[in-house]
Each structure stands twice: as structure tokens, then as C-alpha cells.
Amino acid sequence: MEAVALPTALQLVASGDTGLSLEKRAALGSSLLLLKRDYRFERVWFWGCIQGVSGTYYIAQGLGPDLAAPRSRLYSLNCVEWNLLPPATEEMVKQAELLKGHFQGDPSFEYDSAGVNAEDNERFPDGGKELTITEEKRLVATIEQIDRAVGIIPRRAFMKTPLGSVHENRNFEGLSLMEAKKLSSYFHFTEPVNLKNKTLLEKADLDPSTDFLDSLEHDVPQGSWTIQLEKGCTVVVLRSLLWLGLTFYHVPMTKQYGYLYCGTGEKNLDLPFML
Incomplete structure (x- = not known):
């Protein structure tokens, strides 16, 4: 959702658990405007947040004139300081799809074959021993997955x-x-x-x-x-x-519309059995 429309938009989706306190909302209101200025984005969207075990990632997206062009994605742990995420590659997305469990809340945390199901290990060399992905890469890959599947x-x-x-x-x-x-x-x-x-x-x-x-x-x-x-x-x-x-x-x-994601970053694999 557009950063400038954030206060109104959060009220319209207030029935869901946005996980944003009044302090966090106030911090976003000012920091997103600075983000747009510093990175010279055409516009900035507040994408939402992914909750981890020891911290929460707050996500913003920067866009240029062409809305179909690849977006710049940034994350913050305090809604004030922002870090640019690397572009999501297909390899990152495939690896992130195999990881199960909550995010840790630490961008430098490294996942290995211990976080992958036994049957999925076979898809990687040496039974998954070569699989290493940082949480920062898992984060941007998960954002990419969600945007592809339910960004509307x-x-x-x-x-x-x-x-x-x-x-x-x-x-x-x-x-x-x-x-x-x-x-x-x-x-x-x-x-x-x-x-x-x-x-x-x-x-x-x-x-x-x-x-x-x-x-x-x-x-x-x-x-x-x-x-x-x-x-x-x-x-x-x-x-x-x-x-x-x-x-x-x-x-x-x-013209008021937008979407917000606030969750654990895990796909609901049980959905076919729930319907």
C-alpha cells in the first residue's frame, strides 16, 4: 500500500492483526518519506511485516515510473533504519520453498539441511549438505513468493x-x-x-x-x-x-486500494485439506 495512504489504509484493515503499535506507525510515517527521498524512488509502498522468533522484519518496496519493473525491497527491524535487500533469484526462491519453520529475526542467520525436510534433501547435492542460505536471502525470496501468489x-x-x-x-x-x-x-x-x-x-x-x-x-x-x-x-x-x-x-x-501482509512468512500447505 502507498506510504502516503498508510494511516488511512491501516484503519481499513484494522480488523486483522497488523502487529503495528502506535509508535511503529508514527515511525513509519516519517521514515518512509525519508526513504523515498534518499533513494529517489518514484513511490514507496509499505508491504507489511514478517514476524520472527526474536524480531520482526518490516518491509518496504521502492518503485520507479514503470510499475512492472523489478522493485527495490528494503527491510527494517525498528521502522526507522532501512537496509536494501538483494534481488530475488529463482535459486533463492526454490531454496526458500524448502525451508520450514519461523524466521529467526536475525538477517545473518544461516540455514542448512537441518531446516529442510528429509524427502526434500534429495533435491540438493550430497543430500542437502550444500544447501546454505542466509535469512536475508530467505526473506527476499519469501516476499517474492507472496507477491507472485497473492499480490493483487x-x-x-x-x-x-x-x-x-x-x-x-x-x-x-x-x-x-x-x-x-x-x-x-x-x-x-x-x-x-x-x-x-x-x-x-x-x-x-x-x-x-x-x-x-x-x-x-x-x-x-x-x-x-x-x-x-x-x-x-x-x-x-x-x-x-x-x-x-x-x-x-x-x-x-x-481509488483507495492496497494490500498488506502481516504473518510468519509460511505458506498454508494444509489449505487443500481445509476446503
């Missing part, structure tokens, strides 16, 4: 230019209340998969400038999202059951 935007909120860059759609005035209650009105902000499999007839009904992403209605397993009307039916809130702690909000007929 309302339909028509972003526009893709003929050159491939993505920008805010200035004509977007929010979804209607009827639209906002449908999963098909929300898109994954990541490389589309289902869109490529659509037939030419199905694609003919889509606007390539705004319908260039996959909608949530095709998510597997079905039922991995909940939609609720809150604040006297003035706010639509979506929550992910796959990544518990991910909350998305949208105020219909306005």
Missing part, C-alpha cells in the same frame, strides 16, 4: 502501454460495489499464466491495455480467498487463506 490489484487500476511498460490508469475511479464483490474483478500483479491459455474468442472480449493479467477466479485451489464487506459495507476486504496474513482492501467508487 483491482481490474483496470493499471494500464499497459504498447511499449510494454505499466502505469497507473488515470481514468480508474474504483470498482462499483457489484464488481468489487467478484473475484474476477481482481488481478494478480505478476506474469500471467491463464491469460496465455485463453482462446482467441475469449481474448476478443478483453481490453489488452487493462486486461493483461490473470484474475483471481482461476486460482487453485478454489476457495483460497475470502471476500467480506466491512465498515458498514463501505470497504471490500479480501483475505488469502494460502498465505495467512495477506489482506487486500478496496473502497468501491474510489
Whole structure:
């Protein structure tokens, strides 16, 4: 969610456990503005927090003019001092997927084969003995996983230019209340998969400038999202059951929307058995 809209946004998702005290919120309000200035970002999003055993990682993302370009990710342990995370690689993501258990809260902590299930060790040389990954790398890989799986935007909120860059759609005035209650009105902000499999007839009904992403209605397993009307039916809130702690909000007929993750950074692998 936009750093400038943080106070209002936190109130709209207050029914969830954001884990942010008044002191932390005040610190974020000032430090995120300094972050934008110092790194010369076009905009700064407060992504959320990942709770560890001995500390909590607070995450921010810096963006440039092209919203589809790789984002700069930063973390803080006190909401004041920020550290730039390295870019997430596919190798980091694959290794992070195998790690189980809570984060430690120490960026320099190193994981090895002891943190990997026995059956997964076979996927690494010498039974996983070569697997070493710092918590800092696990952190950025987990953020990447969550963004790919449940980072979402309302339909028509972003526009893709003929050159491939993505920008805010200035004509977007929010979804209607009827639209906002449908999963098909929300898109994954990541490389589309289902869109490529659509037939030419199905694609003919889509606007390539705004319908260039996959909608949530095709998510597997079905039922991995909940939609609720809150604040006297003035706010639509979506929550992910796959990544518990991910909350998305949208105020219909306005440009107010965003998502926040506050959890342990662990995927809910039991979801198929819960539905």
C-alpha cells in the first residue's frame, strides 16, 4: 500500500492483526518519506511485516515510473533504519520453498539441511549438505513468493502501454460495489499464466491495455480467498487463506486500494485439506 495512504489504509484493515503499535506507525510515517527521498524512488509502498522468533522484519518496496519493473525491497527491524535487500533469484526462491519453520529475526542467520525436510534433501547435492542460505536471502525470496501468489490489484487500476511498460490508469475511479464483490474483478500483479491459455474468442472480449493479467477466479485451489464487506459495507476486504496474513482492501467508487501482509512468512500447505 502507498506510504502516503498508510494511516488511512491501516484503519481499513484494522480488523486483522497488523502487529503495528502506535509508535511503529508514527515511525513509519516519517521514515518512509525519508526513504523515498534518499533513494529517489518514484513511490514507496509499505508491504507489511514478517514476524520472527526474536524480531520482526518490516518491509518496504521502492518503485520507479514503470510499475512492472523489478522493485527495490528494503527491510527494517525498528521502522526507522532501512537496509536494501538483494534481488530475488529463482535459486533463492526454490531454496526458500524448502525451508520450514519461523524466521529467526536475525538477517545473518544461516540455514542448512537441518531446516529442510528429509524427502526434500534429495533435491540438493550430497543430500542437502550444500544447501546454505542466509535469512536475508530467505526473506527476499519469501516476499517474492507472496507477491507472485497473492499480490493483487483491482481490474483496470493499471494500464499497459504498447511499449510494454505499466502505469497507473488515470481514468480508474474504483470498482462499483457489484464488481468489487467478484473475484474476477481482481488481478494478480505478476506474469500471467491463464491469460496465455485463453482462446482467441475469449481474448476478443478483453481490453489488452487493462486486461493483461490473470484474475483471481482461476486460482487453485478454489476457495483460497475470502471476500467480506466491512465498515458498514463501505470497504471490500479480501483475505488469502494460502498465505495467512495477506489482506487486500478496496473502497468501491474510489481509488483507495492496497494490500498488506502481516504473518510468519509460511505458506498454508494444509489449505487443500481445509476446503
